[in-house]
Amino acid sequence: MNAKRPDLAKLTSPEKDALIRDLWRQVAAGQSEARVLRRRLGIAEEASEKGESALLEKLREAAPRRPIEPPAGLAVKLGRGLRLWQSPVVMGTVAILCAAFAIDGGIGIWQQRALQQQRQARLLLEHEARSSLYVELTRIVQEADGKSYRMTMAMQNIDAARPLYIMLNAVGIYVQTGMTWQQVPSRPVGEASTGVIKLTDAYSYDVLFTPEVTGWAELIPGYMHVRIQADMLISRSAQPGNDIVERRTPFYVYLKPHGANDAEIKASGKMPGTPPVFIPMPPH
Template identity: 65%
Template structure:
């Protein structure tokens, strides 16, 4: 088995071949000149034997094609045999498979997140546009210091019933420049919890605005803010598909025992002062 030549051996071989080629070319030029002189002499004497001898020498001295040793080509291409190794091919396939799986998981997660956002936006739209929350009215409570307000939920969604979690309704009375929260509770027969709203649902809340020095923006009336916080879903047993619906109301509320004549005089009105005056959110 032959051993491939090292790099210095190759360089020496190439240099030797070049020297041999240069010597052969020089010898050929000399023989051509001699052949020309012999041909001229033959033409004068009529003898062609010397010319034929020089022609044979010229052919023998002509440069020949020299093939590079096959071992050199084998060594130069040996580095590419690494990519034909089963281990390398297997490693490349594993890496490509891992990249493909990672890309697939990324696409799946992005699509799932996009679908979840779309579903939540649709539910938020349903909770805001298909569920109406209305303050139907406020009345004096028989205890002489509290009020009973009636709230009404109406479902106009074409998709079906809505499941609404009733939370405690917060009531605030303005004192000076701040809002002071007052006690509130569900009326008798009403409890906080989930209710199924197919068409309409009514419930009552009792609150007691026992506040001193309340702000009197309108003569004889308290400035009251009512805040209803609801959780809305389209499923009876929801998972993450629940959205919050917050609805504020603002009213001017007449205190217990208020003097209607005094209020009419101060407000320069001839009408009987109502118990409450609804106001838009502000």
């Protein structure tokens, strides 16, 4: 039922005031009721949301999970790898390879030791070729042909208990002309020209040479400056293999030419007596 609206024109001032206060009370009561309803509605919505979340969580936990398994191909490969090392063929191949590496390493070590022993033996032989073998130029005389000379070389084995086997090469004879050395013809005499000499004690041999040179250097008045080079191959074995070394022994002399004037040489060089055919010099 709708309340009958009062006629405002017939109301007195006190009645109008009372009516206004009554309307305010009704409005305030309505607003209060609306707030209560909104609060109740909000709680219900929140509870509804929480209920839905809890329900979803329970559904997730209750759902079955698929187990994580390795790929089938990987499992097969791993299995093959383990079975591969159990194969006799593979094990035999590995054993052969290991043996081959071991043999190669052993051969390398043996070769290194052999080379080291060869180097040591060679160094020892080189030392003996210089310390145990004494080589000396003993004399030079003029030949009767008026142009040649005969030279005598002497060798001695200091350690006579251990023979040396020596092959003599051609002795080189050089005459200084200006600032250079000019080689002159030379040849060995007798058995020194062929074969190998077994030296146990002492041995000497002769060499003929003809220094027909013009414009030779005159370091000492009236004498030629001559270099004599004796080369030889030396071993401790009669049939050497790698145990062979080379020795080169140089000698330097002043040589008086054929037909030289001894009186002039003696006067210019202030020599007592007859000037010798050759004057030895230290190596230089």
